[in-house]
Amino acid sequence: MDEYERNIIPQIEAIYDTFTALEKTIADYFIHYDGKADLVSKNVAKRLYVSEASLSRFAQKCGFTGYREFLFRYQQSFGTTSRSGASHHIKKVLNSYQELLNKSYSLMDEGQINRIVDMLSKKKRIYVYGKGSSGLAAMEMKFRFMRIGANIEAITDEHIMKMNSVLLDGDCAVIGISVSGKTEAVLESMKIAKKCGAKVVLMTAHTGKKFLEFCDEIMLFALKENLEQGKAISPQFPILIMVDMLYSQMLQLDEYRRETLHEYTLEALDER
Structure with a gap:
């Protein structure tokens, strides 16, 4: 499409x-x-x-x-679309994914993506904080970016998250993921990281002026009713769309070296 x-x-x-x-x-x-x-x-x-x-x-x-x-x-x-050849429940799932794709396109800010990628490429260490489904997205982000040479770690335990945040400095970047924008452990750890000199990026579906106090960038991803409960589709989907946009852009920096690293990591995984 x-x-x-x-x-x-x-x-x-x-x-x-x-x-x-x-x-x-x-x-x-x-x-x-x-x-x-x-x-x-x-x-x-x-x-x-x-x-x-x-x-x-x-x-x-x-x-x-x-x-x-x-x-x-x-x-x-504004417009309406119709789909045929599928049951009501299948249509609902497909329409939900299409809706989130369209919303992601509407929210996409290429200038911001470039700024975040530039930030991440200059930092010696990158940490991604998230809990629950956001934690799973954080783990996926770690695996993706590791393959192109990023020194990145995902932290999903709130106690380790808080301990890690006090050990950061200006050589670090933190990406916090929270669908609701209310995950206390993630937000508090991000505030501490900012005070310690780290660059801070929040990925969320809900924005607010309060985030400007401790975030260098607020990256919005798409929202759908009951998304956080994962009733119809995975709540990770809109997060991973934005992660893939960052990944694709970062791959363009020193493309040959990063693609070579990607191939090396795949070969390592294939070794028995």
Whole structure:
């Protein structure tokens, strides 16, 4: 597939926790919009029992000048797709993956990817913190980046995580992974690492101003309802999309040497 939808729903979901109760009502409407009703501000306001001024403030909080600009961007990317030849449950899984791919494309920031890769390539040691499914993604990141010569370690135990964070310095980089952005052990360890001089990157589905106090970069990945519980698909999927983007970009740095290292590691694994 060569074309992807770029839409603003991932942006709304990323700042959802910062909305007031009224703004969440508006956000929910646009996140779950079925395309059947018109989106004229007067009619939407009446439908949601809010004022048109509330719609305007919501649009501004999402980064637009007003509701008109928000609506233009929203309608630009709004569309429906249909799939046939599969059962309802199979369609649901496929649609979920496609939705996350489209959202990942919308959230992808190539400039940020280049900055993070440049940061990682200059550090002597890289540590990836994560728990649960995020910990599994951290382990996968370790295995991928080790194969191209990165000195990287994944830490999934919160006690080791905290002990490790106090031993870091300016030669280190820490990548913390938390779908919710609320994993206390990961966030606290990242704060300590930052105080010790390490560069810090947070990978999350939820952003907030509080992260700016201790993060050099906040890399957003896509979110889907109930993703953290892994009810329909693996919660690691959107994380690994972003990990693969970083991996692909890092592979381009000194490409010949890194591809050679990759081949050597594969040969080592094949040896009996």
